[in-house]
Amino acid sequence: MDYLLGDLRRTHYSKEVNPEISGEEVLIMGWVHEIRDLGGIIFVIIRDRDGLVQITAPSKKIDASILEDLRALRKESVVAIEGTVQDAGKAPNGVEIIPAKVITLNPAKQPLPIDPTEKVKAEIDTRLNSRFLDLRKSNVSSIFKIKANMLKTVRDYFYKEGMIEINTPKLVASATEGGTELFPITYFEKEAFLGQSPQLYKQMMMGAGFDKVFEIGQIFRAEEHDTLRHLNEAVSIDCEISFADDVDVMRVLDGMITAVLKSTKENCGRELEVLEYDLSAIPEGPFPELKYDDAIDIINSKGIDIEWGEDLSREAEKALGDTQEGFYFLTDWPSAIKPFYAMPYEDRPEISHAFDLMYKNLEISSGSTRVHQYDLLVKQMIERDLNPDGFGSYLKAFEYGMAPHAGWGVGADRLAMVLTGVENIRETVLFPRDRHRLTP
Amino acid sequence: MDYLLGDLRRTHYSKEVNPEISGEEVLIMGWVHEIRDLGGIIFVIIRDRDGLVQITAPSKKIDASILEDLRALRKESVVAIEGTVQDAGKAPNGVEIIPAKVITLNPAKQPLPIDPTEKVKAEIDTRLNSRFLDLRKSNVSSIFKIKANMLKTVRDYFYKEGMIEINTPKLVASATEGGTELFPITYFEKEAFLGQSPQLYKQMMMGAGFDKVFEIGQIFRAEEHDTLRHLNEAVSIDCEISFADDVDVMRVLDGMITAVLKSTKENCGRELEVLEYDLSAIPEGPFPELKYDDAIDIINSKGIDIEWGEDLSREAEKALGDTQEGFYFLTDWPSAIKPFYAMPYEDRPEISHAFDLMYKNLEISSGSTRVHQYDLLVKQMIERDLNPDGFGSYLKAFEYGMAPHAGWGVGADRLAMVLTGVENIRETVLFPRDRHRLTP
Numbered sequence: 001m002d003y004l005l006g007d008l009r010r011t012h013y014s015k016e017v018n019p020e021i022s023g024e025e026v027l028i029m030g031w032v033h034e035i036r037d038l039g040g041i042i043f044v045i046i047r048d049r050d051g052l053v054q055i056t057a058p059s060k061k062i063d064a065s066i067l068e069d070l071r072a073l074r075k076e077s078v079v080a081i082e083g084t085v086q087d088a089g090k091a092p093n094g095v096e097i098i099p100a101k102v103i104t105l106n107p108a109k110q111p112l113p114i115d116p117t118e119k120v121k122a123e124i125d126t127r128l129n130s131r132f133l134d135l136r137k138s139n140v141s142s143i144f145k146i147k148a149n150m151l152k153t154v155r156d157y158f159y160k161e162g163m164i165e166i167n168t169p170k171l172v173a174s175a176t177e178g179g180t181e182l183f184p185i186t187y188f189e190k191e192a193f194l195g196q197s198p199q200l201y202k203q204m205m206m207g208a209g210f211d212k213v214f215e216i217g218q219i220f221r222a223e224e225h226d227t228l229r230h231l232n233e234a235v236s237i238d239c240e241i242s243f244a245d246d247v248d249v250m251r252v253l254d255g256m257i258t259a260v261l262k263s264t265k266e267n268c269g270r271e272l273e274v275l276e277y278d279l280s281a282i283p284e285g286p287f288p289e290l291k292y293d294d295a296i297d298i299i300n301s302k303g304i305d306i307e308w309g310e311d312l313s314r315e316a317e318k319a320l321g322d323t324q325e326g327f328y329f330l331t332d333w334p335s336a337i338k339p340f341y342a343m344p345y346e347d348r349p350e351i352s353h354a355f356d357l358m359y360k361n362l363e364i365s366s367g368s369t370r371v372h373q374y375d376l377l378v379k380q381m382i383e384r385d386l387n388p389d390g391f392g393s394y395l396k397a398f399e400y401g402m403a404p405h406a407g408w409g410v411g412a413d414r415l416a417m418v419l420t421g422v423e424n425i426r427e428t429v430l431f432p433r434d435r436h437r438l439t440p
Numbered sequence: 441m442d443y444l445l446g447d448l449r450r451t452h453y454s455k456e457v458n459p460e461i462s463g464e465e466v467l468i469m470g471w472v473h474e475i476r477d478l479g480g481i482i483f484v485i486i487r488d489r490d491g492l493v494q495i496t497a498p499s500k501k502i503d504a505s506i507l508e509d510l511r512a513l514r515k516e517s518v519v520a521i522e523g524t525v526q527d528a529g530k531a532p533n534g535v536e537i538i539p540a541k542v543i544t545l546n547p548a549k550q551p552l553p554i555d556p557t558e559k560v561k562a563e564i565d566t567r568l569n570s571r572f573l574d575l576r577k578s579n580v581s582s583i584f585k586i587k588a589n590m591l592k593t594v595r596d597y598f599y600k601e602g603m604i605e606i607n608t609p610k611l612v613a614s615a616t617e618g619g620t621e622l623f624p625i626t627y628f629e630k631e632a633f634l635g636q637s638p639q640l641y642k643q644m645m646m647g648a649g650f651d652k653v654f655e656i657g658q659i660f661r662a663e664e665h666d667t668l669r670h671l672n673e674a675v676s677i678d679c680e681i682s683f684a685d686d687v688d689v690m691r692v693l694d695g696m697i698t699a700v701l702k703s704t705k706e707n708c709g710r711e712l713e714v715l716e717y718d719l720s721a722i723p724e725g726p727f728p729e730l731k732y733d734d735a736i737d738i739i740n741s742k743g744i745d746i747e748w749g750e751d752l753s754r755e756a757e758k759a760l761g762d763t764q765e766g767f768y769f770l771t772d773w774p775s776a777i778k779p780f781y782a783m784p785y786e787d788r789p790e791i792s793h794a795f796d797l798m799y800k801n802l803e804i805s806s807g808s809t810r811v812h813q814y815d816l817l818v819k820q821m822i823e824r825d826l827n828p829d830g831f832g833s834y835l836k837a838f839e840y841g842m843a844p845h846a847g848w849g850v851g852a853d854r855l856a857m858v859l860t861g862v863e864n865i866r867e868t869v870l871f872p873r874d875r876h877r878l879t880p
Binding site for chain 1: 489548576842843844870
């Protein structure tokens with residue numbers, strides 16, 4: 001047994017070991033997934049990122065020293081196995097490897113804190129405490145393969161739409177919006193905060209003439225939530241478009257979500273199968289639109305008391321979500337419960353050109369036509385008890401030629417929930433951060 | 441003059457207004473770049489993200505009210521102009537627009553804090569204070585078009601290499617390395633820090649069996665630098681690969697940088713021209729390798745006193761950089777000045793399988809074969825006065841089957857410096873953060 005890799009290199013991933021290369025010698029590397037020692041024959045299943053491959057060692061045909069090496073293997077140790085591929089109807093990919101060399105690259109201590117091959121699910125907290133082991137399960141890793149494909153599809157869609165990627169700072173001097181709590185940082189001699197949204201920066205980029213921008217990055221919210229759909233650190237997909245309004249950017253959002261639905265079905269069939277999740281049941285865009293006024297009527301008709309002007313309670317969201325098939329837009333929100341940068345209707349300023357994209361009862365995105373007029377922006381800040389002095393460098397961009405614009409932000413982790421069918425946002429984040437969890 | 445966009449929509453970007461559509465009616469939107477009123481004829485140049493287009497208004501042929509609207513325009517106001525395209529040899533793209541309608545969508549206050557059409561450069565601090573205006577200059581926006589293309593190319597390269605994108609937390613409970621300063625955060629009842637690198641997380645993903653991962657994300661370093669190549673918030677391009685060593689990942693890095701050089705030359709010719717920068721002078725990979733031992737000899741031969749085992753001073757980096765044509769690897773570093781996770785040579789443990797990628801005197805990347813053995817990792821932590829207890833959840837991943845692995849991180853903003861030829865890292869970051877700057 002040798003710890004070091006040296007000149008050893010994998011020749012094939014598990015999925016490449018198939019009947020087409022029957023008779024060839026291969027060197028595979030991965031984790032010991034299962035060991036079955038039937039005396040006369042030893043079966044070892046090796047797992048890598050792409051799947052499983054079977055090692056078959058009939059004791060009569062294999063050297064005693066190799067049989068000994070196989071018997072010494074422990075579950076979840078990292079191994080390199082050299083051998084010859086041969087057809088085997090019942091094994092993964094229809095082949096097995098007859099081993100010629102067995103090397104343990106890194107042994108796994110026993111017992112394992114959680115069993116990656118377990119059939120019954122452990123509690124989420126136990127799983128997260130040993131996340132590296134939890135992620136070895138195909139039903140867990142599948143979520144992150146779908147999420148990676150989602151982010152690639154989103155970017156491809158943005159490129160196709162002529163958008164430029166930007167990176168805006170996460171260390172900021174002031175709050176984006178009034179209500180949301182911020183994490184304070186000691187920044188040398190100054191006080192700073194963690195950005196709760198790239199909102200102000202992507203708007204400034206509209207003043208910089210960048211026309212159409214996107215950013216996929218971390219956002220931080222110090223809210224004391226304890227729900228299945230909030231985390232204190234999340235990934236946000238943000239876009240902002242000049243010379244466009246709320247209706248234009250709703251179509252961009254439609255298009256993006258539809259591209260993601262299509263691409264997940266096309267590229268992640270195996271992962272959806274592992275998750276036993278039928279994505280084709282979700283209607284593609286363009287998505288239906290429902291005005292806030294009508295939503296209130298529907299919610300009231302379900303016996304839930306909610307008055308015009310109120311934000312939707314969780315109960316209200318659920319009642320409304322039950323009446324919807326999949327994604328839908330909630331539009332024309334009361335101005336007072338939307339941020340200062342949302343554009344009010346000219347003829348009915350108590351409502352605004354603001355929308356949410358919902359998936360059943362889950363909010364996926366918020367967006368709006370933005371206010372591009374300096375005076376109106378300052379007025380709306382003051383109405384919300386925000387001090388314009390705290391927004392100096394942002395407001396300045398509105399004085400010297402700010403383009404009319406609109407945009408939205410999508411919670412990437414929430415969108416991943418829809419794509420994978422999981423009900424806890426912690427399932428779609430590798431190392432989630434909530435009020436009680438800062439590790440691993 | 442109307443502030444609202446209403447049904448107005450752009451029909452063409454400036455670059456789409458060319459002789460092919462001569463005779464057609466167009467509606468363009470953008471910023472007033474220049475106004476020249478010669479009495480008998482008024483020229484107005486409109487700028488959008490992609491370039492310039494000329495509005496030509498001979499007073500004899502144009503309505504008096506339109507001439508009045510044109511004369512009322514102010515530099516950098518946002519306008520929509522409708523008119524007919526006609527050939528004009530000397531104008532941008534060989535065409536001009538004869539205006540039929542002039543609408544100011546948002547007027548710019550005068551005077552402007554900086555002039556986006558100025559020929560002489562303002563000081564960087566003045567420019568950053570009005571960054572949204574500074575970014576309207578083509579020599580500034582070109583940098584960010586090149587950077588966006590760079591990030592796209594990097595991801596395409598990673599996808600081609602079979603790598604999975606990951607998002608790891610930026611709110612962390614402990615330091616990645618000993619030396620670097622961290623920004624502390626108050627995280628509810630706990631103390632937390634901003635991640636200075638995704639190092640520990642991407643390594644844990646090797647224990648999770650993800651095989652090859654990448655992340656492009658923010659990193660935060662509370663170092664009190666005041667140089668042209670350090671910022672306190674930066675974007676890092678990180679990759680980590682299982683069953684691979686330092687030499688393998690140096691070839692991946694070679695390949696990535698070369699792909700970026702090629703793609704910049706192919707896709708950003710116009711931007712390079714604006715920057716007057718000749719990227720073809722930089723040799724493509726594979727890049728030459730220089731052992732630390734030999735580097736010390738070269739530096740000493742230049743009359744700079746440096747002893748074996750010391751890190752390179754700025755003076756030493758400069759002397760060494762002067763002897764090199766472009767990118768080069770510095771390999772086989774003394775173990776003591778590399779982090780605990782760098783793998784020492786088996787037969788000569790005082791040096792390690794660690795490398796830096798330099799561009800002349802600028803460090804672009806650091807990488808290494810990582811230690812995958814639990815006992816050695818703990819030993820190396822203790823040797824560096826780090827307490828293994830602070831790394832509990834990281835170390836646990838090494839006890840239960842950690843794959844041998846290697847990886848690197850690239851400073852994205854520094855790589856953008858090489859691609860654009862700028863000498864101050866603040867030029868390659870939209871809203872840079874240094875000790876003295878938290879706004880805009």
